[in-house]
Amino acid sequence: MKKMIMIMALLMVSISTYAGGKEYFATNCASCHGATAQGQGMFPKLAGKDAKFITAELVKFKAKTRKMPFPVPVKDTITDEQAKEVAEFIATLK
Numbered sequence: 001m002k003k004m005i006m007i008m009a010l011l012m013v014s015i016s017t018y019a020g021g022k023e024y025f026a027t028n029c030a031s032c033h034g035a036t037a038q039g040q041g042m043f044p045k046l047a048g049k050d051a052k053f054i055t056a057e058l059v060k061f062k063a064k065t066r067k068m069p070f071p072v073p074v075k076d077t078i079t080d081e082q083a084k085e086v087a088e089f090i091a092t093l094k
């Protein structure tokens, strides 16, 4: 019984991590990059890109070593954890 609870707790943690990135993307990124990160016009397609690459770019945007040509408020407040989660979510898109 204890084992079952442990497994369920672990499952819930992994599911909520996943939903975190998904939700973060929907609220903060989808308006420009598209709901499924396909990109549009000048907004680059992110779907199918490597999670490590996306995380690295997000870190650069935050550190201002790479500029986003648009005011994306969240780029200054995104935490390392959120960057990783959102990158992992984007990497699951095709």
Ligand code: HEC
Pocket: 025, 028, 029, 030, 031, 032, 033, 042, 043, 044, 046, 053, 054, 057, 058, 067, 068, 069, 070, 071, 072, 074, 075, 078, 086
């Ligand atoms: C206001 C519109 C806008 C929003 C919102 C936005 N982006 Fe972008 N993003 C852009 C534009 C425009 C570029 C292209 C910048 C460039 O070429 O330097 C870009 C570039 C990127 C790149 C680099 C892609 C590449 O191939 O080099 C990544 C990664 C990225 N965005 C991730 C995100 C994530 C994750 C979010 C949500 C936290 C987000 N963006 C929110 C407009 C936006």
